[in-house]
Amino acid sequence: PPEPSPTSLIKCATVDAIASHLKNCKNVLVLTGAGISTSAGIPDFRTPGSGVYDNVQKYLDKYHLQSAQKLFSYELFQQDPEPFYALAREMKYPNANVKPTIAHHFIKLLSDKGVLLRNYTQNIDMLQSQTGIPDNKVFEVHGSFRSGTCMKCAAKLDKTQLKEAIFCGEVAKCMVSVEGNACGGVIKPDIVMFGEALPQDYLCTISKDEDKCDLLVVMGTSLQVAPVNKIPNSVPSSTPRLLINREKVCTNPETYTHMSAPLFFFDHPDNKTDVFMGGDIDSSLTELAKKLGWWEELEKMVGEK
Ligand code: APR
Numbered sequence: 001p002p003e004p005s006p007t008s009l010i011k012c013a014t015v016d017a018i019a020s021h022l023k024n025c026k027n028v029l030v031l032t033g034a035g036i037s038t039s040a041g042i043p044d045f046r047t048p049g050s051g052v053y054d055n056v057q058k059y060l061d062k063y064h065l066q067s068a069q070k071l072f073s074y075e076l077f078q079q080d081p082e083p084f085y086a087l088a089r090e091m092k093y094p095n096a097n098v099k100p101t102i103a104h105h106f107i108k109l110l111s112d113k114g115v116l117l118r119n120y121t122q123n124i125d126m127l128q129s130q131t132g133i134p135d136n137k138v139f140e141v142h143g144s145f146r147s148g149t150c151m152k153c154a155a156k157l158d159k160t161q162l163k164e165a166i167f168c169g170e171v172a173k174c175m176v177s178v179e180g181n182a183c184g185g186v187i188k189p190d191i192v193m194f195g196e197a198l199p200q201d202y203l204c205t206i207s208k209d210e211d212k213c214d215l216l217v218v219m220g221t222s223l224q225v226a227p228v229n230k231i232p233n234s235v236p237s238s239t240p241r242l243l244i245n246r247e248k249v250c251t252n253p254e255t256y257t258h259m260s261a262p263l264f265f266f267d268h269p270d271n272k273t274d275v276f277m278g279g280d281i282d283s284s285l286t287e288l289a290k291k292l293g294w295w296e297e298l299e300k301m302v303g304e305k
Pocket of ligand 1: 051219279
């Protein structure tokens with residue numbers, strides 16, 4: 001891939017260097033995960049204790065499932081959609097009452113300033129679109145609850161119909177009438193379950209974006225799930241990469257068996273590309289916005305939520 005312009009190289013791996021670099025950027029690629037929505041009240045998946053995967057034991061027992069991820073597997077959904085629907089109702093998916101966080105508004109600010117290439121999000125909560133980020137600037141890699149599809153007649157349900165369907169019965173059934181009788185097929189929310197293909201335009205879109213990006217910002221993700229976790233290793237080698245996350249992830253080559261896993265070099269003596277901002281995402285972004293001189297704008301956007 002083409003090397004980014006010289007202005008996109010940072011001389012030292014510090015937040016200040018990233019902040020002044022960001023002012024020259026034209027194509028910031030943002031990769032987000034569940035960690036950017038936890039302060040909105042939506043649990044992430046893997047944080048010990050509070051993550052979804054630590055709170056589904058009753059479903060694993062009731063439905064005799066070996067792993068929490070099974071609840072989100074397409075194979076199980078096809079056999080029996082009830083476990084997923086039971087969890088979705090408990091998680092109050094889709095939840096219109098949650099509001100975007102500082103992180104979502106920061107991404108909107110990047111878009112307003114014309115420097116957001118695209119936000120690839122693993123989240124299904126549609127919080128980016130609540131901030132008004134143009135749809136073509138957000139790629140929902142794991143789909144969302146924006147709509148649902150009948151697995152029998154392929155009828156589409158919009159967000160409102162889907163929400164009613166999920167919360168009205170045991171399992172959302174298709175009400176499209178086929179010669180006078182309701183189809184009765186199972187409605188599947190348009191999220192990407194394990195074992196399902198990603199949106200078909202993902203690979204061509206991401207490969208173009210990876211080549212163009214002059215800054216990669218990774219926020220609120222453990223980078224455990226492929227192929228999204230290949231993005232950090234696929235941007236040009238001199239493109240600065242900023243990880244904003246409670247803890248460092250993907251820093252130890254020994255812990256990653258599959259070669260696709262990314263690797264960050266925060267602690268390497270020759271590191272000139274990777275910067276880590278630890279702790280709470282909203283605090284880190286407040287600090288970064290202040291360094292950029294963007295905090296007043298961001299605070300106003302958050303205040304308007
Ligand atoms: N501040 C900073 N970091 C946070 C915060 C916060 N307020 N809340 C959570 N985090 C961090 C966690 O420490 C963790 O490293 O965000 C990360 C969330 O990781 P996961 O729970 O694994 O979520 P994610 O990476 O989005 O999961 C990816 O896995 O189950 C599948 O399809 C599902 O899209 C999901 C995918």
